[in-house]
Amino acid sequence: MKLRFLLLAVAGIGMLACSKDGAEGPAVPDGSKSIVLKIALPQTTRAISSDDPYGNSTDISQIDVYFTNDNGTIEQSYRIDNTNATNLEAIKGAGLRFTGLENVTRVYCVANSKTPLHAGTSIKEFSKALSEQQPTMDQNASIFVGYDADITPIQVDDDTSIPNYDGTPTTDVPEAGDQVYNAIIQIRPMISRIEWGKITIKSEGGEKITENGKNYFVVWKNWTPKLTGIYQSNVYLTSKIFADPDRVDALFATPASMDQIVRGAWAAGLFTDPATLAYSEYVGPGDYVYNGFDLTTYNASGKCIPFHFFVPFDASLTPNIDNDGSDNDINTGDPFNGNKPHWHFQLQYENPSYTYTVYEYNAGLNDNPTEYETSGVEATDDDGLKVSVDFAYPLGPGNLAYANVDRLLQSGTEITYQPGKIYKADITIAPFNITSSFTPTTDYNVIVNVSVVDFESEAVTPGFN
Structure with missing residues (x-):
């Protein structure tokens, strides 16, 4: 049976929750923030061909994390992929800490996007990038998206096991009395x-x-x-x-x-x-x-x-x-x-x-x-x-x-x-x-x-x- 491929392609993936427990504290002042992000993924993967029924999971080849201000301008962007395999495995497991973030009020997560956005651009530009890549995506590389514009409440941050994205030691992070914002993002296939x-x-x-x-x-x-x-x-x-x-x-x-x-x-x-x-x-x-x-x-x-x-x-x-x-x-x-x-x-x-x-x-x-x-x-x-x-x-x-x-x-x-x-x-x-x-x-x-x-x-x- 001769088949012509489709506009879009997709397979499923589990995105599991990570949260921190602790008492709510006072408001954190404006300024530099550190942010901890964890994404737990299935250990097994299965690609699907164009005419096979949907498989249970797919490979996550990279994860883009965008931190923006209130206007949606990207202040910092991070791509975590196989070129920094240690971080890719960490974010799938214990999580990663991103430090030195200024003027950040929102967080966006995109998995499996081929075209990353960079600091100084608007998160709205993702639509343009999507239109250029989605029609030719591989069958096992669906894009997942989600964001949170309200990063409250504030809790005590007492986890010293999370590695830093830049590889610096974590013994002094977090410091005693540090507070943490919590944001819950529901990642869904596009x-x-x-x-x-x-x-x-x-x-x-x-x-x-x-x-x-x-x-x-x-x-x-x-x-x-x-x-x-x-x-x-x-x-x-x-x-x-x-x-x-x-x-x-x-x-x-x-x-x-x-x-x-x-x-x-x-x-x-x-x-x-x-x-x-x-x-x-x-x-x-x-x-x-x-x-x-x-x-x-x-x-x-x-x-x-x-x-x-x-x-x-x-x-x-x-x-x-x-x-x-x-x-x-x-x-x-x-x-x-x-x-x-x-x-x-x-x-x-x-x-x-x-x-x-x-x-x-x-x-x-x-x-x-x-x-x-x-x-x-x-x-x-x-x-x-x-x-x-x-x-x-x-x-x-x-x-x-x-x-x-x-x-x-x-x-x-x-x-x-x-x-x-x-x-x-x-x-x-x-x-x-x-x-x-x-x-x-x-x-x-x-x-x-x-x-x-x-x-x-x-x-x-x-x-x-």
């Missing part, structure tokens, strides 16, 4: 992921259809289009995660024109890399030459077809532990302001023996196609003809058509998208789901039930002294 699992083309069957308040029953046979590609649209290509007031931009809206998929990819000019956001079986040399997915082999393989997408969220939010222990307060309602992700299952029709019949609905026939074929009465009224048109295979350029998914359900309720979630879904496609465009039909669009799995993410607690 993106979420959908994993399309089993894909079924329903070649024959029957369906109750309501048109203009009237019920009909449609029986079809020999509907055997080939699945040639899956495409994602209506997604943001970057995220203004640290920028106020807007946190997202660069929407790749669902195209209106059907000529915007060319040779198995979104057309050039739609965004920077038109080969992203698509899995296809395009083989060329013409625009519409596809092999088609071998769904029998694919469905037996246990693999998935994944897509990743930014979900807007407030990176300063700290965990909300409800009665069930879940952290579910990041988004309520629609975080996309109407621009939810869409997925387009591309089909190419080659079987002229496809047949279907629209019957008047008869509850006594138990919604059974065989009973309708034996005893049903064909519909001849205008609404029945409208249903018949809906079941005719609508062809676009290259004899292509689409089953479009624009919403996901969990336990019958449409989901609110959250960052750092994995949405696992199987899909069954029937002829009444098909349109000749990227827009779902109002009555018969595909609504997919999903299960949701969390990325691992816990609290990171730096101490301010």
Whole structure:
């Protein structure tokens, strides 16, 4: 199965809490501060390939720590990576102490970013850096972010075991009576992921259809289009995660024109890399030459077809532990302001023996196609003809058509998208789901039930002294 890689890439990691206990003391005066930061990480890692289900963990290759003033200007920045392996291991374990920080009121943490920011720049510049790197990131290098703008309360600092970032001795740090600020940062993945699992083309069957308040029953046979590609649209290509007031931009809206998929990819000019956001079986040399997915082999393989997408969220939010222990307060309602992700299952029709019949609905026939074929009465009224048109295979350029998914359900309720979630879904496609465009039909669009799995993410607690 030939796969084109995606806009985004992701795998999970656990970020564990570190805090200091002690009595609250008097306010610490302005001036130089030392800050202790600890991030505990899993000891094992597992990369994932583009079509494998999500793995449990990933490698953290570097951690960027930014200390800013009230205006978001970076006063000090630190990159901890494999070039200073001792510090990388320390921050994963006992923690590191950063000293001599002036005019610092906020702390930002970013893991796995390829482009670091430097002192004197604004933390808002992270959005620009993100847009340049995220589309080409490796599958096992997801970016995690979080920050805290309120570094209180103040506590006694009595831990002398934390090494200094610059390697100087720690015997005199902290000194007796020193105080420490505490800030809790919830590190979350920048993106979420959908994993399309089993894909079924329903070649024959029957369906109750309501048109203009009237019920009909449609029986079809020999509907055997080939699945040639899956495409994602209506997604943001970057995220203004640290920028106020807007946190997202660069929407790749669902195209209106059907000529915007060319040779198995979104057309050039739609965004920077038109080969992203698509899995296809395009083989060329013409625009519409596809092999088609071998769904029998694919469905037996246990693999998935994944897509990743930014979900807007407030990176300063700290965990909300409800009665069930879940952290579910990041988004309520629609975080996309109407621009939810869409997925387009591309089909190419080659079987002229496809047949279907629209019957008047008869509850006594138990919604059974065989009973309708034996005893049903064909519909001849205008609404029945409208249903018949809906079941005719609508062809676009290259004899292509689409089953479009624009919403996901969990336990019958449409989901609110959250960052750092994995949405696992199987899909069954029937002829009444098909349109000749990227827009779902109002009555018969595909609504997919999903299960949701969390990325691992816990609290990171730096101490301010």
